[in-house]
Amino acid sequence: MTRDLGTTNGAWTNTSVQVHGRKYNLPQRPTVVVCVDGFDPEYLQAGIADGITPNLARFVQEGFSTVAQCAMPSFTNPNNVSIVTGAPTAVHGISGNFYLDKKTKEEIMIVDDSQLRGTTILEQLSKSRVRVAAVTAKDKLRKLIGHGLDIQGGALCFSAEKANTCTLSEHGLSDVERWIGRPTPSQYSGDLSLFVMDAGIKVLEEDRADFLYLTLSDFVQHHSAPQSEASNDFYRALDSRLGRLAELGAVIAITGDHGMSDKADEHGNPNILFLQDALEEKWGQSCARVICPITDPFVKHHGALGSFVRVHLADDQIAKQVTAFCQAMPAVELAMERKAAAELFDMPADREADVVVVAKKSFVIGSCAKDHDLSTIAGHRLRSHGGLSEQNIPLILSVPSKEAPGSRVSWRNFDAFHLALNTVSV
């Protein structure tokens, strides 16, 4: 199935691209990077041990595999952008799904690339005439991963969530439901992710792209622990699609945007620290605004409750006291002031809050109790992410790599493009 991509598609203008100081070779074979949302290593371990994921087991055994760390905070937007830029959030500027505009004091959802700093590997590949397809489960990511793609020149970029509204001019294709053969899935379903995988398979079968980025949804992972029937069903279905991509001759790199931890107590109730309430009790009404950067339109997943929050203070002179106060709380793993947090986690200091608070593995942090709709997470144990405890994710290449897992102090999910484009050894 190996094709000389550069020749069949017209001579490429160069053999590699540079993005944020790293070099990426243009693909020699059809190449797919899959970001499995909420891909905690425990799902992989269970999937291999229980025979649920035979294709992933084969990649792990015969290709490259390690446990890598995602960018902090361990949320979807920062990590998808890190993966497509090969860089931490300090470089590309997207350090949350949701943020407080420091000037206007407005809370803003990131739904486009206006906050993105610099280019992406996908954009540079597309500009070098590599045929790129970027498919996402959630439409909120579409403009970020699609930044600068040459849709008129043949690039594809669309979401499963809005599959039924695709147009040739904006997304590079239309009539997606008929093409895939089923209607746009519910945003609250595992099928939203499988639709993305099926789109990737179609793209390869019809030879419509040389390089694919497929990024999924963590609906299943927020609801279902490893080895549960629901997660087994999802990973079995995902695995068979990964097998099909391999069968079609693709080099596949697989990673996650973040892990996923159980955040409930022994009675099944969520372990929540409502931090703005606690701060206001001590320092008075409106002393602080606690921003939960996990907030996104998919609130049914997690009720906007994650394990990393940003505290903007009315008076930044009390930052030290607030940090010490937070650090002493049982739910808190780590509280740090702006500069220290930005340095430790490689986040953009100019976009950081006065204080950053990270929860312990079994806790989430909310803002005010009244602002979180807990009915959205009723009926199942809360599972979420955002903290240090959800930094671990698998990093897998379907074929052998020239680089060994042990040759680096640590691997990051944002090494996935490097792994797929620069290290394939066969």
Add this chain to the structure above:
Amino acid sequence: MTRDLGTTNGAWTNTSVQVHGRKYNLPQRPTVVVCVDGFDPEYLQAGIADGITPNLARFVQEGFSTVAQCAMPSFTNPNNVSIVTGAPTAVHGISGNFYLDKKTKEEIMIVDDSQLRGTTILEQLSKSRVRVAAVTAKDKLRKLIGHGLDIQGGALCFSAEKANTCTLSEHGLSDVERWIGRPTPSQYSGDLSLFVMDAGIKVLEEDRADFLYLTLSDFVQHHSAPQSEASNDFYRALDSRLGRLAELGAVIAITGDHGMSDKADEHGNPNILFLQDALEEKWGQSCARVICPITDPFVKHHGALGSFVRVHLADDQIAKQVTAFCQAMPAVELAMERKAAAELFDMPADREADVVVVAKKSFVIGSCAKDHDLSTIAGHRLRSHGGLSEQNIPLILSVPSKEAPGSRVSWRNFDAFHLALNTVSV
């Protein structure tokens, strides 16, 4: 060089041993586990990148390699015992180099196996008539790793530090200096470790053992950062000896007991929190005894300053307050009460102090300033370990393994015997 060990040395009584619920196959080929003391992954990365360690680079590329985590606290005794038992300290009971006897209130240095709970893999191999050699740089480890070895039946167990006092009856050999060809090295030298490696080579060359455990000293790592001339010299010399062991046909697993971090500020002064002084200032004289479990006879390495201490309180009713007080200190990564700490770090709860305090990456924690002789660490930046930041260590097998790095959520240094005995795929 492959030998059918079971046949040439008389029929073995069984084909595997069980230790703490895990099964270990008897060695099919000469097998060596090397514990490189203070083996931070940064030394390996630099060694490979700079061409200092070609043999390790080959093992990493062609065998198995990953970054694993050591047992907590990240000190020498707990981790050597974890490696030779395949278990965390909660199981084998050795959770420090040094501890406070809760009954007698005496501070006790661990220099023998009287606190060890249960058996070791080395003991069980030896009892199964596998010829075992256990060689350590530091004599303080000798009785721990030598626990239950059948010296009369041919096992060898000695230290480089006391090489000149070995006797046939206690160590299984004598006249070691003549055998190795040079005098007992200084305990403050990298050569102490190389002497251990040379002894291992001699043992293999003379076919005196089937299974070797070689454990080194971290003198070089405490003094010299990765890529320094001193550390390059040491790792070059170590690497050539690893190459020789491979040449002699051995399967080699290599890991570390703990990592190593720089603990000095921008002026080169050590970042020290003297915790007993701080607690006594707040709660009065003798409110607490802070025990530094890094304490050992090799004080020139680190001045008994590590990143993990145990706080024994005169009045355990204030444990919660002390924990919150410690957690709020800038030098502190994590402060926890006995039960929570024992659970989180898999340590023996009955031997744990009232409060456990872990320092941040760039800090160490001492007891009282007057009790630490800082002159021992003058003239170089303090480098030390004990905390979470020194949990990462390489785990390497010189030959391919049936298990892939990515098949587990995490690897531990105490998987080294399993890797070497159970997973070799050629």
